[in-house]
Amino acid sequence: MTRAAWVLAVLLSHWRRHPMQLATLLVGLIAATALWSGVQALNQQARVSYDRAAALFGGARxxxxxxxxxxxxxxxxxxxxxxxxxxxxxxxxxxxxxxxxxxxxxxxxxxxxxxxxxxxxxxxxxxxxxxxxxxxxxxxxxxxxxxxxxxxxxxxxxxxxxxxxxxxxxxxxxxxxxxxxxxxxxxxxxxxxxxxxxxxxxxxxxxxxxxxxxxxxxxxxxxxDSETDLARLTDSFHLNLTAFGLLSFLVGLFIVNSAIGLAFEQRLPTLRTLRACGVSARLLNVVVVIELVSIALFGGLVGLMGGYVIAAALLPDVAASLRGLYGAQLPGTLSLQPQWWLAGIAMSVLGALAAAAASLMRMARLPLLAAAQPHAWQQAQRRWLWRQGVLALAMLIAAIGILVFGDSLLAGFAVLAALLLSAALALPVLLDSVLRLGGKGARNALPAWFWADSRQQLPGLSLALMALLLALAVNVGVGTMVQSFSATFVRWLDGRLSADVYISAANETQAAEIRRWLAARSDVTAVLPGARTEVQIEGAPVEIMGLADHATYRANWPLLRSVADGWDRLHADDAAFISEQLSRRLHLDVGSRLRIPAPAGDWSVDVVGVYADYGNPKGQLAVNIDALSRHFPDTPQTRFGLRVAPEHIAGVIAAMRVAFHLDARQLADQATVKAESKRIFNRTFAVTAALNTFTLGVAGIALLTSLLTLSGSRLPQLAPLWAIGITRERLAAIELLKTMAVALVTALLALPLGLLVAWCLIAVVNVKAFGWRLPFQVFPMQLLELLGVAMVAALLATLLPILKLARMQPATLIKIFANER
Amino acid sequence: MIWHCNTAMLVASEPTRSNACPMLKVVNLSKSYRSAQETVHVLRGVDLTVARGESVALTGESGSGKSTLLHLIAGLDEADGGEVWVEEARVTGLADAGRAALRRTRLGLIFQQFNLVPSLSVADNLAFQSRLAGQHDAAWLRELITRLGLDALLKRYPEQLSGGQQQRVAIGRALAVKPALLLADEPTGNLDEATADEVVHLIRDLVARSGCGLLMVTHSARLAAMLDRRLHLRGGLLT
Structure with a gap:
């Protein structure tokens, strides 16, 4: 066996003796790779589909x-x-x-x-x-x-x-x-x-x-065009997915960093022995990197398999979202390209190297003769506290700077990233301050030890707590955004879907027959004709919809702002209402003028109102239906909305089905259309919710693994207390209280941070991504629920190490005082 | 069997005590440590020679620089001035890789803290350095195991051994590579008197058996007296 192989064998023997640590490292790598590659698999699948569609139609390519x-x-x-x-x-x-x-x-x-x-x-x-x-x-x-x-x-x-x-x-x-x-x-x-x-x-x-x-x-x-319309429209959706994938990846890397840091600390004496036995620094560094890359390759491969499973599980929801939101068709089965596998492995290896960078650098500079300090790592972490504080402040300033000066979706995500990073870096500093304050108020010996020991334990836990903070904050942020969206969406649907029955005729002939038939019905109080066409304005598709002049629209249309006589202007002049996203994209507002390319020449309209059009990736203009027909004579008028008294809705629908053989897609009542819209809406956020849950789960694992790996090195702190008469059960209870206390402080800090994240998502990211802005709302019950989930996750993570301590044999504790340790 | 001073060749011959080709030669070695407040001159021009098969005890008060001298000889630290020669290799002129190669192939190191690899079994710890150096000799290792009384402990891990047992493993690992020079830094510091005597006897016998040189740092005048020669470090100079 070559020298390098011998050194590798010695390094690997550490994992054989510490399987829990290896499991922690692998869990981190697998979780990080699985979540990242799962999201990338979905993105790749979608993009391939768009390309197939584009190549097939010969439209864009x-x-x-x-x-x-x-x-x-x-x-x-x-x-x-x-x-x-x-x-x-x-x-x-x-x-x-x-x-x-x-x-x-x-x-x-x-x-x-x-x-x-x-x-x-x-x-x-x-x-x-x-x-x-x-x-x-x-x-x-x-x-x-x-x-x-x-x-x-x-x-x-x-x-x-x-x-x-x-x-x-x-x-x-x-x-x-x-x-x-x-x-x-x-x-x-x-x-x-x-x-x-x-x-x-x-x-x-x-x-x-x-x-x-x-x-x-x-x-x-x-x-x-190198980019298809679908690709352009769905960019924001995929960017959102990628952002979540990246966040999960980073949370996974927190675990990797924590596991490698502790393993490095435990292996310090071995590394020095190896150097003393004649292993050169260069060889040792190379072998450690080889060891890490080998573990990352294994973790990456398993992670890729996990990613495939996650992608396959989420694909139906993603496909439904893309179909519902953008009309994009995704095949129901995953077919992945070689570059997905390679990229996943590369992310795993590069992520592991990045997570281990600090440990690797310390090892490269390892002084051969420095005495091995049992808690050097924790002490070094404490020295980093004030630097972290400065870095956190710098990141906060960067977040504010990007918020003020940035003007793109990427800038929006950069604000979020800088904000989250700043909070994560500030967390140990804040917790340290809280614990120091607690210590100052302690009168008796045991409470004083409690606070002091909590501070001593903090560096080892801080990475896991940072991961918990990030996961919770993002959960609060996304949860608040989704809830805000949900509440707004329901109100908006009530406004947009104000007719009682919706009809889509197969062709103009059938539409004419339906109109004649409806005119004879006394139970139909109004027929609201509708028509849509599509044009390109500044290189992007824009829908133009024709609205009839009717009190139903005047009473319900979700106008955000308009001129005083907006509806009158709309039906009398060359005027249009503009959707919020199109108004932002074209920098138009009430009072602006817009030229619409029409077959017979450009049609100039005054913008007389701006309305909410949530969830629509395309820009939209609402004009008078007669004006639409004049300027776009080929636009089919095959859609109708009907006003029908509630008790007659079922009868009208049944009669139309018999008369015109219309199926469920062509004829539906308001409740059905609303239910379908809400179903699409819910599925759209099902993916986000699933990724959210995964991220929180990974953060829980990070906390568990950190506590497990720390539990071994906690013995020298606990054994003296046991020796002077504090029972193992009481020690276990104190340990539980300590972890729960820092987890509670972390969770409480995560709530305002999460609300800040929600505000960023609603006021910055959504506006840049989709063009519309939701009203910001806070949902206290949801916050309490998440706080409860966080505490349960912390309790579950704490339970195993605590039980281990409570059941620990006295012989194990005695060893702390003996040479045989 | 002993090994010739040419590091590239291993030649069997009768043990001799000759200064013609010393195992270790230290010439005018100096070392100082600087702190914010002061500069401490630990070694002020130390000269030292250890012959083949010779065992030398190095005594001195705490902080007198005994361990520092050992570390400089082993190439674990760098001297401010002077030279260290191990056989024909000038340690003070070697780069990190060269010093590592020298430690791997020609030196055996024993520390007070045993410095075993906790994740390796006794058998693997014993064979570790010799395999690393590509100088593994199964028969010699077998003999060492027997002489050190480790036969029954080969499958155990360091944490399962007593202090004396761990030190025997460290001695075995250091000697398994057939070093030219054995450097021992208070190898009995953690052991009781009887075990310490037994360990020093063992080291001395094995050094005589292998023909390498021995430089042992100790606080104990009793143990120092068991070796061929005794040197005392005071004020940065040997007396």
Whole structure:
């Protein structure tokens, strides 16, 4: 065995004799890696899905030609450009209903499809004949096939207007999409000779040479974009997840740091013996790093497996959130790329090295002859107290500085990070002050010892307490934000969903029939037509919704501020209400003027009000529905809200179902729509809540492991008291009281810090991430509940070491006074 | 069997006492410690020679610099001036790696605090340095175990041994590497009188058996008298 291997064997033998310490270290590494990599797995899965969708549609990744004034245009433009040598390929796209589910139908022309549009063209070319020759094929992602409740080979009917070719599952496809030959799409969508866009392949031609007008159609070239709309819209969501993953990772590293610090202290004599026996400092340093990296690799691998399990468990909630919030489709199963595994391992190794940096540096500078001090580590930590205090103050100043001068989402998170770090660093200083004050008030010997010994024990516990403080503060912060959101969201839903019944007709013909039918109903007191279209303003999608002039809206619309006669202006002039997030993004407010790109030319509107639109990642404008129809004549008017007396709602819905064969997605009462919105809302925060719980759990483990590892080194402090007549049971009770006291002080400090975190999330991060600001509210019951959870976690963590002490054999305590120790 | 003063070669020969090739040579060695208030001159030009197979006792009052001298010889600390030679190696001219190599292969160190590796068994502690140095000799180790009376304790851990037993293990570890020079810093400081006598006898016998030099720091005049020569450190100088 080489020299390095011998040294490694000696170092590893320490863990064999101290398995609890090794377990602590591994728990820290595994928890840190699992939580971080779990979150990253979810992010990666989502991003891959966005890329698949983008590549499939040829929307964002391929240059294309569209008719800005119409949803479709004549395929004659395709023929003409193709003859002129342009590598264009037609696509016809629309949403269709299959088995009551809304999916995207995509008609492609496989022969001319540009190669860079990836999966769709490649799939089509693999079996070109079967795809284009009757009956053709409908390509579908396996998860979509499952969602639709259909089997491969089935020929589903769509919109009651046609039958699709047999379904053929293709694993590479994005979910929620059906792909057919463009001829089939034109037939079943009843759009003969029409196309939605032309994809432009790579060409030596200069794009500027493309004619503006082809075959009577004015075409607009849309440049390829490296980031998809979905990726842009969901950035904030993923950044939130990443922030939580990072926080959990850091809490895990607190455990690693604590375990390595204590192991280093216990191994000091061994390290000196090794040096005395002729192991050079360089060899010793290298072997210690090898040992640490080996442990980190093992912990990282197990952590990655844990991360996979966490990601798989959270994926349904994340998928539901993304679908509900952004309409993004995620497959139901995880498929991870090699870089995820590599990144997870790298995070584990780098995290372990970072957590061990202080110990490694001390070892590198280890004086060979310094006498081994049993509590050198704790003493060194005490010397660090005042430096920590200064650093905490510096971080607080940094947080205030970023808050004042920063103006981005990252700056928002930086404020949070600096604030939390400042509080964590200040915690030992504050606790030390509290304990010193307590000591000053102590009159008798035992209470005086209690305070003094608590201070002596503090350095060993401070890292775990810092982790507890961070976890609790983030729990309070996120809990308060979610509760504030919940309370606001319910009020907001009441305002936005003021109609009693909501209808979405399949097409304009059906909409007209429904209108006629409703006009004859005496139990329907009002029909509120609605219409929506979408435009791009400053490079981002903006919804424009048409509102009818009705008292229902005037009474309930969640306006935040408006001009005095806002509603009158909205229905009389070229005016619009603007959503809060769009008003922030475009720096517009009441009194501003906005130009909306419309088919017949820009439409200038006055902003006459700002309204809350929580949860909507897109900007939104509300205009008069008649004005919308004038400026966007192609906007389908297929949506209605109905005012119906409560006792007639069920009857109206039942009658409409019979008359128009509308399913649950097309026809719903207010209560159902609200319940669905709340369900989406709750699932959105289910992921956050789960990560919150994990983080608190990891902090509890940090406290437990710190107490367990400290319990051994506590004996020299406790044995003399036992020797002078304090029973083991009483000593155990004192130890319990001490830990609970510092945990209580930590938890009490975490409450105001958590509220500060909540304020940062609501007033800074949410505003930057989503564009809307919630009213800040405090929920005292929730704070009390969390305080209780913290104390129970501390009690559970304290119990095991305390029981060990209470049951300790006198022989073990006697050893403290003997040489044989 | 003894080992030739050439560190690269191990040559079996009869034990001799000759100053022709000393195991240890210390020339004009000085060392001082500076604190905020004062500078303490611990060693003021110490000269010392230990021959092959010779055992030398180093006595002196507490704080006289006995341990410091031992640490400088072992390359655990750096001298302010003067030279230390162990066989043909000038310790005072070596870098950290060189000093580590010298300790590993040519020196045996015994301390008052035993300095065993707590996580290794007695057997592993005994073999540790010789394996580290690549100089493991199973037969020699077997003999040491027998002579030190450790046969029944090989599977135990240091915390399960008495002070005397731990010191025997430390002696065995130091000698297992077949050192040129054995440096012992108050090896009996934690032991009772009878055990101390027994340990010194053992060390002296094993030194004679292996032919290495011995420099032992002790407070005890009785134990010092058991060795070949006695030196006294006072005022930073040997007398």
């Amino acid at each position: 391929t240059a294309m030609l569209i008719d800005p004034a119409h949803a479709t245009f004549s395929q004659a433009a395709f023929v003409k450009l193709r003859r002129a040598g342009w590598p264009v390929s037609p696509v016809l796209e629309d949403r269709v209903q299959v088995n009551g589910r809304s999916v995207r139908l995509l008609g492609i022309e496989p022969v001319t499809m540009p190669t860079e549009t990836a999966s769709s063209s490649a799939i089509a070319r693999n079996d070109l004949h079967a795809f284009v020759a009757p009956p053709g094929r409908t390509l579908v992602a396996p998860e979509t096939l499952r969602d639709l409740g259909l089997a491969a080979g089935a020929m589903p009917r769509i919109n009651d207007s046609g039958e699709l070719p047999p379904l053929q599952p293709q694993p590479q496809l994005a979910p929620g999409v059906l792909i057919v030959d463009i001829g089939v799409a034109q037939r079943v969508l009843d759009k003969p000779g029409q196309i939605s866009r032309l994809l432009v392949g790579k060409t030596t031609h200069n794009a500027r040479d493309l004619p503006d007008k082809v075959a009577g159609t004015t075409l607009q070239r849309v440049a390829p």
